[in-house]
Amino acid sequence: MNWLDSRTGSNRLINSYKNRVLPDGASWILSSAGCLFWLFVIEVITGLLLMTCYSPSVPSAWASVHYIDGLPGGEFIRGLHYYNSQALIILFTIHTLRVLLMASFRKPKEIIWITGILIAPAMVVWAVTGNPLPGTLDGFSQINVEGNIIASTPIVGPIFRKLLLGGDEVGNRTITHLYFLHVALFPIIMGLLLGLHITQIYRHSDKIDDLDKSNTKAVPYWPYQSIRNLTTFSLIFGLICGMVWFYGHPLKVPADSGIHHVPRPEWYFIFLFELRRYFTGQWEVVATLIIPGIALTLLLLMPLIDRISSEKTSKVMRYLIVTGGILTWSGLTMLSVLRDHSDVDYQHSKTHLAALTARVNELADHDGVPPQGAITLLRNDPKIQGPILFIKHCSSCHSHADANGKGIIAESPSAPNLYQFGSREWIQGLLDPEKIQSEHYFGKTEFKEGEMAEWILSSGDSEEEEDIKDFKAEMKQVVISLSAQAQLKSQAEMDKKDTDLIREGDTVIKEGIGCTDCHQYHDAGELGSGPDLTDYASRSWMVDFISNPAHERFYSDSNDRMPKFHDNFKEPNKNLLDQKTIEIITDWIRGDWYELERD
Secondary structure (H helix, E strand, O other): OHHHHHHHOHHHHHHHHHOEEEOOOOOHHHHHHHHHHHHHHHHHHHHHHHHOOOOOOHHHHHHHHHHHHHOOOHHHHHHHHHHHHHHHHHHHHHHHHHHHHOOOOOOOOHHHHHHHHHHHHHHHHHHHHHOOOOOEHHHHHHHHHHHHHHHOOOOOHHHHHHHHHOOOOOOHHHHHHHHHHHHHHHHHHHHHHHHHHHHHHHHOOOEHHHOOOOOOOOEEHHHHHHHHHHHHHHHHHHHHHHHHHHHOOOOOOEOOOOOOOOOOOOHHHHHHHHHHHHOOHHHHHHHHHHHHHHHHHHHHOHHHHHHHOOHHHHHHHHHHHHHHHHHHHHHHHHHHHHHHHOOHHHHHHHHHHHHHHHHHHHHHHHHOOOOOOOHHHHHOOHHHHHHHHHHHHOOOOOOEEOOOOOEEOOOOOOOOOOOOOOOHHHHHHHOOOOOOOOOOOOOOOHHHHOHHHHHHHHHOOOOOHHHHHHHHHHHHHHHHHHHHOOOOHHHHHHHHHOHHHHHHHHHHHHHHOOHHHOOOEOOEOOOOOOOOOOOOOOHHHHHHHHHOOOOOOOOOOOOOOOOOOOOOOOOHHHOOOOHHHHHHHHHHHHOOOOOOOOO
């Protein structure tokens, strides 16, 4: 220790801590300052750990954070970084209110107070710059809302917004700008303010040599106050770790302009978001600049106001500021929360985003994140995109709804209902004389009076009960065999179990009841008036059918109004749909998508 002191003067720092005393004795309420310091240290350490794997760009930000979550302890460290930042803001507010009520800003501690007040907005902005870094939709939306709040400030607002976002819109440069602000500029600003703040605290603290020997309340800061600080910090840190362990901090859905979202700022900015409702248009600056500016200036000037006021006036003013601040923040925040609680659009957006968050993490865990970014995981996912694309391109004619009407109902149904298309149930209904002419099949099409419908309606006619029984048995075999052509994941087990029935059904289709008079089925029959039944309703069959239903394999001469969605191979841009879109719609109709197996 002597060797180290002779070269660095370390004992001077140690002695300044050992010699510090508390004239009025140790107190649990004084623990807030020490806890804040160690929470700040934890925030820096966890941030440095996250930096080792984080990649600051729109395509890679979400993927790198997901990678961090997959590392041993990675998700815990990221959750710790997030919840610790929230605890910093809460505890700093409590600490500031405590200092204000105790008038601990009085001479000669004015610089301590001023640096502490300046740390508050710097810390909040520091937290704000970190929220969009994972590349989530929430983070991007929040920084956009907060950027608009900043932009409402006259003259300098648009400039600061552009500096924050890296341009006029949230994008790749936003990530790089925010990354610089979050890991470089604001840590430096916070370090300088905090360094000045702490040195001033020790400079103006009571020392053992300065202590009045008759003061029986006085005790050394170490260990009497230090042990209280450590105990309080342990409780707070334990609570943070508990929240991380039990609730975690799920990586939310990646930013995508195509996802409907009702943005909201972080909880500590909700009061400002609500305040803007009462000052719109040109008066918005009152909510975003004037009121916060007056509040900050009032706090900065408290040492001066206290000096020129009487003790009673100062005390009343301090309690009014604390009470008014708490009530105003709580009231505005509660109003906004209650309004959102009854906002159907907002609640639907929250539920939808929660489902997308779970889904995108499942896909990333299973397939990894492609180089194009996490955004493609949902865009290429049939479970998510299928119904959206079906509604957009198919629901003008086709429904996709179960027997109870749950699902997608066509605007003006004029084509078969595609719910469970290719399944045994669907094909059985198609071959049922009582259903083939219903609106679920051919009822709204030209095929209602066609050869297929006519054959189905008349094929079961017979006076012999035995013939009818045999025909129904053959039709059952046809249903099983034809449905097996689809290779549906939903009935894979049944198809595997019924291999003998499928083989018998193949024989019936080729030789038994005349299917190949109109349809081709593998090596039997020829392309004719009906669609090719080879691999009927399989993925490739459906993709080809949607691409060009008028192809000779399908309805070459009798196509009923269905457009050719993808038949121009020389100029693909002129097609109604691209190949990928058709594949996604097909996979959704067939139920072909990855699903996490759950207990």
